[in-house]
Amino acid sequence: xxxxxxxxxxxxxxxxxxxxxxxxxxxxxxxxxxxxxxxxxxxxxxxxxxxxxxxxxxxxxxxxxxxxxxxxxxxxxxxxxxxxxxxxxxxxxxxxxxxxxxxxxxxxxxxxxxxxxxxxxxxxxxxxxxxxxxxxxxx
Numbered sequence: 001x002x003x004x005x006x007x008x009x010x011x012x013x014x015x016x017x018x019x020x021x022x023x024x025x026x027x028x029x030x031x032x033x034x035x036x037x038x039x040x041x042x043x044x045x046x047x048x049x050x051x052x053x054x055x056x057x058x059x060x061x062x063x064x065x066x067x068x069x070x071x072x073x074x075x076x077x078x079x080x081x082x083x084x085x086x087x088x089x090x091x092x093x094x095x096x097x098x099x100x101x102x103x104x105x106x107x108x109x110x111x112x113x114x115x116x117x118x119x120x121x122x123x124x125x126x127x128x129x130x131x132x133x134x135x136x137x138x139x
Contacts, residue, residue, distance in 0.1 A: 038077055046068070048066075052064050060093070061092070066089075068086055070082070073108075075110075084107055088103055096125070098121070099120065103117050104116040104117075104118070116139060118138060120136055
């Protein structure tokens with residue numbers, strides 16, 4: 001007996017449909033999306049040092065600082081991540097009013113490197129028996 005070679009070739013016809021089929025042409029279609037809101041919680045230690053400072057006789061002062069920080073972040077989309085960074089700041093102003101400029105840089109395990117500039121104002125109000133401190137920071 002001779003051998004018979006069976007050669008089966010399959011051709012597939014793929015058709016992709018984008019959107020809705022023509023059956024729905026002209027009809028109103030409601031589409032609803034439900035996306036969970038992103039929530040991030042950060043916690044960790046930070047060490048801030050004032051490296052130098054100067055006071056003038058007129059009551060104007062200036063100071064420079066350096067900081068090290070470690071943060072652990074928990075995010076409901078990306079999970080747990082770690083941030084390690086350094087920051088520098090310069091404070092200037094008078095006895096009751098001053099400004100701050102700073103820059104923080106570091107590495108994030110989920111997103112790579114980062115840089116965070118910031119500026120702010122702070123002050124204090126002296127009354128007869130208490131000191132009220134206030135501040136505002138733009139990060």
